[in-house]
Amino acid sequence: MNDASGDLVVLVDDDGRPIGQAPRHTVHTSSTPLHLAFSCYVRNGRGEILMTRRALHKRTWPGVWTNSLCGHPRPGESVTDAVARRMHEELGIGPTGLTLVDAAFRYAATDPSGVMENELCPVYVAESEETPSPSPEEVLDHHWAAWSDLHNIATSTPWLLSPWSVSQIRSLDLGA
Numbered sequence: 091m092n093d094a095s096g097d098l099v100v101l102v103d104d105d106g107r108p109i110g111q112a113p114r115h116t117v118h119t120s121s122t123p124l125h126l127a128f129s130c131y132v133r134n135g136r137g138e139i140l141m142t143r144r145a146l147h148k149r150t151w152p153g154v155w156t157n158s159l160c161g162h163p164r165p166g167e168s169v170t171d172a173v174a175r176r177m178h179e180e181l182g183i184g185p186t187g188l189t190l191v192d193a194a195f196r197y198a199a200t201d202p203s204g205v206m207e208n209e210l211c212p213v214y215v216a217e218s219e220e221t222p223s224p225s226p227e228e229v230l231d232h233h234w235a236a237w238s239d240l241h242n243i244a245t246s247t248p249w250l251l252s253p254w255s256v257s258q259i260r261s262l263d264l265g266a
């Protein structure tokens with residue numbers, strides 16, 4: 091992102107109210123402040139969920155399998171607009187439908203390198219029949235999976251997935 095405002099995240103208080111903004115590269119540290127983000131699961135017409143493997147140079151959880159996409163709304167940008175923007179940027183596809191499935195999801199987790207995530211992270215499901223063409227800057231690999239398989243993985247081998255995906259998959263029912 092070339093302009094400075096395009097790389098800002100929205101800082102929020104414990105009630106989710108905006109209290110400021112900060113450059114994204116400065117907030118993901120060992121003491122990350124609470125900020126607004128989102129997670130999205132892309133579902134195709136067969137009911138499969140697109141899972142992605144994070145690029146190896148990502149600051150947190152590089153190379154780890156996770157939900158379809160994540161991101162941060164820019165100041166003044168709606169979360170739904172941010173989801174659609176990031177779908178295009180990360181996966182090269184757009185949503186034909188977008189549903190908020192968990193408005194209150196929040197998590198904090200520290201990856202093995204010591205970088206902490208601390209996010210108010212509403213969860214969405216996007217519908218798409220397009221063939222993903224992931225950006226190598228964001229995604230190392232991708233795979234369509236049955237929700238029941240993802241639930242089994244999150245339950246039996248959670249270390250295979252990002253911590254936010256494990257929590258979301260265990261609490262949601264996205265089976266078609």
